[in-house]
Amino acid sequence: MRTVLVTLLGALVLGAVLLAATGANPLEAYGAIVTGAFGPDGIQDTLAYAVPVVGMATALAVPLRAGMVNLGGEGQLVLGAISAIVVGSHVPGVLGIVAALVAGAAAGALYATVAAVCETRLGVPLLVSTLLLSYPAMSFAAYLVRFPMRDAGSSLPQSEQLPPDVRLPALGSVTVGVFLVVAAVAVFAVVDARTPAGFEARVTGWGPRFAAYAGIERPGLTVRLLACSGGLAGLVGAVVVLGFPYRFIDGALITPQYTWIGLLAALLAAANPLGTLVAAVFFAALTSGGFAMERATQVPRELTAVLQAVLIIFLAAATGVLRKRRNPA
Amino acid sequence: MVDAALFASALGALAPILFAALAGALCQRAGVFNISLEGTMLVGAFAGVAGSWYVGSAWVGVVLAVVAATGYSLILAVGHVSFGGDAIVLGVAINLLAVGLTSFLIRTVFGTRGTFSDPALQGLPDLDLGGIPVLSGHSLLVYLSWLAVPGLAVLLYRHPWGLRLRGVGERPDAAASLGVSVTRYRYGVILAAGALCGLAGAQLALGNVTLFSENMTAGRGWIAVVAVMLGRALPYGVLAAAVLFGLAEAFGFRLQGIGLPQQATDAAPYVVTLLALFLSSARLRGRTPT
Numbered sequence: 001m002r003t004v005l006v007t008l009l010g011a012l013v014l015g016a017v018l019l020a021a022t023g024a025n026p027l028e029a030y031g032a033i034v035t036g037a038f039g040p041d042g043i044q045d046t047l048a049y050a051v052p053v054v055g056m057a058t059a060l061a062v063p064l065r066a067g068m069v070n071l072g073g074e075g076q077l078v079l080g081a082i083s084a085i086v087v088g089s090h091v092p093g094v095l096g097i098v099a100a101l102v103a104g105a106a107a108g109a110l111y112a113t114v115a116a117v118c119e120t121r122l123g124v125p126l127l128v129s130t131l132l133l134s135y136p137a138m139s140f141a142a143y144l145v146r147f148p149m150r151d152a153g154s155s156l157p158q159s160e161q162l163p164p165d166v167r168l169p170a171l172g173s174v175t176v177g178v179f180l181v182v183a184a185v186a187v188f189a190v191v192d193a194r195t196p197a198g199f200e201a202r203v204t205g206w207g208p209r210f211a212a213y214a215g216i217e218r219p220g221l222t223v224r225l226l227a228c229s230g231g232l233a234g235l236v237g238a239v240v241v242l243g244f245p246y247r248f249i250d251g252a253l254i255t256p257q258y259t260w261i262g263l264l265a266a267l268l269a270a271a272n273p274l275g276t277l278v279a280a281v282f283f284a285a286l287t288s289g290g291f292a293m294e295r296a297t298q299v300p301r302e303l304t305a306v307l308q309a310v311l312i313i314f315l316a317a318a319t320g321v322l323r324k325r326r327n328p329a
Numbered sequence: 330m331v332d333a334a335l336f337a338s339a340l341g342a343l344a345p346i347l348f349a350a351l352a353g354a355l356c357q358r359a360g361v362f363n364i365s366l367e368g369t370m371l372v373g374a375f376a377g378v379a380g381s382w383y384v385g386s387a388w389v390g391v392v393l394a395v396v397a398a399t400g401y402s403l404i405l406a407v408g409h410v411s412f413g414g415d416a417i418v419l420g421v422a423i424n425l426l427a428v429g430l431t432s433f434l435i436r437t438v439f440g441t442r443g444t445f446s447d448p449a450l451q452g453l454p455d456l457d458l459g460g461i462p463v464l465s466g467h468s469l470l471v472y473l474s475w476l477a478v479p480g481l482a483v484l485l486y487r488h489p490w491g492l493r494l495r496g497v498g499e500r501p502d503a504a505a506s507l508g509v510s511v512t513r514y515r516y517g518v519i520l521a522a523g524a525l526c527g528l529a530g531a532q533l534a535l536g537n538v539t540l541f542s543e544n545m546t547a548g549r550g551w552i553a554v555v556a557v558m559l560g561r562a563l564p565y566g567v568l569a570a571a572v573l574f575g576l577a578e579a580f581g582f583r584l585q586g587i588g589l590p591q592q593a594t595d596a597a598p599y600v601v602t603l604l605a606l607f608l609s610s611a612r613l614r615g616r617t618p619t
Contacts, residue, residue, distance in 0.1 A: 022437045069417060123610030124603065127364075127417070128555055132603045135548065136596035143592035260425055267418050300436035305429030312422035313408055320413030 036292020080234025108234020367550025373530025
């Protein structure tokens with residue numbers, strides 16, 4: 001925890017130097033981020049942004065707990081979203097909402113399972129199989145909303161809107177989907193801390209060889225963790241498209257970088273469930289505050305992306321130093 | 330005629346991936362899993378455009394790209410080799426930092442957002458090799474990327490550095506006990522990989538096109554990581570993997586010509602690469618049953 005705070009301070013100092021170098025006042029810029037993220041206007045934006053980021057961070061933290069990196073979150077997210085649209089536009093009413101959410105989760109889970117099987121059966125490392133499978137999924141969704149599923153009344157690559165009865169009720173800037181994401185975090189926290197399954201994952205994260213010695217069957221664990229991870233990513237995709245603007249727009253799930261910011265948050269928290277939640281909300285606030293900072297001070301909002309990445313670099317280096325100090329070679 | 334143009338453009342598109350894949354192979358042989366190729370290439374592309382724009386010479390741009398990318402790769406060298414940070418975590422962060430940093434700089438340096446291009450921006454000149462079809466008409470960097478393949482092979486297998494470097498990768502403890510500095514060799518390969526990624530970025534932004542746009546590497550660095558894996562970090566293996574990817578891309582364009590949508594062909598290189606990985610790992614397992 002102390003390491004995280006020290007590295008956070010380091011990243012902020014570096015960011016201040018960068019700000020000063022571009023001729024901006026660092027304190028003013030940071031102040032604009034805070035008021036932008038948590039001020040009366042900004043808090044709604046922050047919440048709306050935090051829901052998918054927290055969801056993706058949790059999704060990616062599940063396998064990361066066992067030291068497995070799922071780099072295919074974008075593909076799983078997009079497939080979940082497009083599946084939810086397909087089901088949601090054919091099944092009416094509350095049943096349609098439930099079916100769409102289930103379809104989204106199932107699509108994501110299935111796709112991530114394919115990536116897991118690539119590692120366990122076909123000898124392609126998970127890091128690569130998840131990443132490589134991500135691109136065809138995004139292309140497939142891009143194709144669907146350009147041709148078969150295209151909204152005929154629009155020139156944009158987007159699907160038609162879901163019927164009004166197949167939409168998640170809105171709560172301010174978010175939908176009731178926020179409860180699903182919170183529930184997912186809670187389930188992850190309980191399973192992680194209280195169940196044998198969670199313990200197996202953590203033991204594998206501490207040391208794969210020790211885990212194998214302890215009788216934990218890695219291929220099965222890989223498939224289960226990836227299915228949960230992809231399922232959650234798909235659910236996040238479904239939750240997003242069942243909220244405003246109630247349709248799948250090509251690129252709308254990729255451009256805001258939900259997946260990558262979520263991955264950074266999970267890395268920052270070492271995949272600890274509650275830590276991931278806090279880190280993801282923090283990153284979401286930083287990103288949404290960045291927009292306000294840009295409006296107030298003309299400093300490009302990309303500064304916040306720089307801060308996030310620098311923070312992780314510092315943390316990775318600091319963790320390495322601590323590990324070295326604990327077991328000197 | 331169309332075919333020749335098609336393959337010629339595939340060769341140009343191949344060069345950045347080839348440079349980055351050779352960089353990855355070099356690191357792999359010294360025991361460093363370098364997934365920061367994507368971000369380092371992006372920094373190189375930005376620096377190349379900035380250098381070419383301010384001085385008015387594409388070659389100054391290339392030099393600046395190499396310098397900037399090498400400097401940028403210091404993050405991985407210091408973070409991983411000196412501090413012992415996890416290479417994958419660092420690599421992911423370094424890639425995202427490059428996207429953020431170049432998007433930040435395109436605003437502050439060029440005052441635009443998204444894409445920077447200008448008629449005055451100097452690109453790399455095409456060389457005319459006596460008008461040989463397909464092979465002729467690329468920038469010097471494209472030919473350099475081909476020469477880099479035998480170059481890496483010679484370095485790895487015919488030079489004492491290569492022997493020590495492979496030793497560092499295969500048995501760091503043994504190499505260290507023979508007096509080879511693991512730290513120094515790993516710094517060396519990471520910085521050299523940075524320089525190669527700088528060339529990749531320069532070719533991308535000043536050779537293939539003459540502009541810089543946000544996130545313009547668009548996954549090429551990741552393809553290079555996969556090419557290293559598919560080519561088992563062997564110089565000619567990596568070349569074959571990169572060519573396979575380039576052909577899949579060119580074949581994708583061909584399919585587009587007969588009416589397949591672009592989205593289907595966009596996915597082709599990734600699917601082909603994944604299939605090639607299946608086949609190569611299945612063949613390997615057939616040879617060494619466990």
